[in-house]
Amino acid sequence: MSQAVDRADKVHAAPRAFDRASILERVREILADSFEIEPETIQLESHLIDDLDLDSIDAIDLAVELEQETGLRLEEQELRRIRRVKDIVDLVCDRLVPA
């Protein structure tokens, strides 16, 4: 928990490091590690259910991993709206890097 918070602090300290590309890279790592998916198959447009074979139970783990990684606490509504890898990246971008 405290680790995640530390990381979130770092995020705000160095916003430049968190462009979409690096966030995608991180999301890709999380998905690959958590769900045993080949990293190459994870693209921005990949559909989590249809392409990556995730399901609603995986969504809970995804929320946990994202929270640990970024300190962001997703609401269930936000989680339900995630369809593609792109949606995760957008969500993290919106929440981490204030426009």
Add this chain to the structure above:
Amino acid sequence: MSTGVSTPVSARVLAAVQTILSLAYPLLIVWALAYFPPRRVAGVVLGLLALRGVLHVLRRRMARGTQGVRGARVPWSLALPVASVALVSAATAIANDPLGLLLAPVFVNAALLAAFAFSLRREPIVETLARLQVERLAPAEVRYCRRVTLVWCGFFVLNGGVGFVLAWTRSLEAWAFYTGFLSYVLMGLLFAGEYVYRHARFRRYEGGPADRLLSRVFPPRQTPERVGLDARGGDRARTVLLEVPTGLACWRGHFPGQPMLPGVVQVDWVLRELERWRGAPPQVLALEGLKFKQPVLPGEALVLRLEGEPASGSEAGGSPGESIDFRFVRGEEEVSRGRVRLGLGDAVAGRRSAVGEREGLAVGGQDGTPPWPAPAELLVHADPMVWLRGVEAHDERETRCLASVDDLGAFRDPEGGVGAHAALEWMAQAVAVHAGLERRARGEGPTLGLLLGSKHVRFARPAYTRGEQFRVVALRGWGGEQGASSFDCRVESLDGRVRVAEARLSCFVPGDEAPVPGLAAAHGGSGDGAVRGEVGQDGEDGEASLARSMRRGERRTPIPSGGAR
């Protein structure tokens, strides 16, 4: 006769008189034949039958007149013997030979035989009767009902045959003794024998008169009905066809009135099948990628697929690092899956724990706070599926419970121990107790929660022995406002020094007034399921539930811990 709720007393008396007259028919006939010529006796029988027919027509008229519904129709299987008795009575009256009167039981048997035999072409009569009593029948029970119907067919043949011989030889006394007494005894014996055998076979106890006695002699089952095996995969894979018994011990408690196969029992079946496959009890190091996607209900047919690379030869219990994938499939649909990692070793010790530990959770009791309620009051589970003994400490983030191997009833092996996988249910129940305490704080009763899965369940030991006690801790992690939740759980020794199991569990934990998903699916049999409904769809009450969870967030008054005994 389904004359509704308010059967008039006169009708009931009439029905009783009819039954007595029918049952006592042989004795009455023999008695009457001793005094009167067959012709006159047959006349009386005909008169009675006519009276019965008239009364029946009258009653149907009345039922139609008062309730506007059609009265009960007499099935032809009952009308036929009456008609045939009427016919032979008429024949007797004309020929003045008692044979016709004596043949009546033969006709009754013939009619019953016809009814039972013809029912085999569609739904056997025994199955029809069974379905009046129970909600669902397992495939094995359906097959059994067919066989019992056949047995009764055989009985009617024999019974009718004996009656015929005795009637034909006109041995009045023997005929009266057999048809008026012995055949009833035989019928009763067959029925009672079938009743006992049925319970021994299926162990289904749903409120029958002899349940208490029979369930002691034939305890409810723990294992599935194995109906087929495809072992062509050799050492690498095997497929087992299973039926989920209706007489499983866990139905009564998981959950009362709403049976669903617990995840721990599914894992147990996998391990039992592994033991059968490998010839040695599997040493389970971890369970990975566990997903319980759909509720499994009594009587369903499942396919269990096991895939892996079991060690060949002498290495009992599996070699380190080896793993077996399992899937339970119902029809085309995967209901659960996971991986069993086998080996001798300790998946928990010596590695950085993924499961958080918190300091400073008050374990009360000294300050006079009342003890926490018993788990049985906080769970919807009932005996024999209440596996936690007490609540040690609780606040809104964490709950610590006490568990004993001795509380696991018939889930234990003959030596009184259990496999490590029992810890899965302990942890799931600690999550449910946590939710129950939260609900209780809001003045709500317990409600049904579901274990959805876990990416890793790690075990330090392959089994726990009788008498062992543990602390089971559930620590709330991520939680959605509509019930999808993650809990970090662990099972440890009472002094907290030895951790025997740990897992991050994904659960459905209903929050404030949250609807319980999957119930309709559970009742309907194969609805598009519990899990999808929980996390997969867009909820309509987003605003409301968000508001609720914020409201919940405001209530930060610490809950006193208490009652560590």
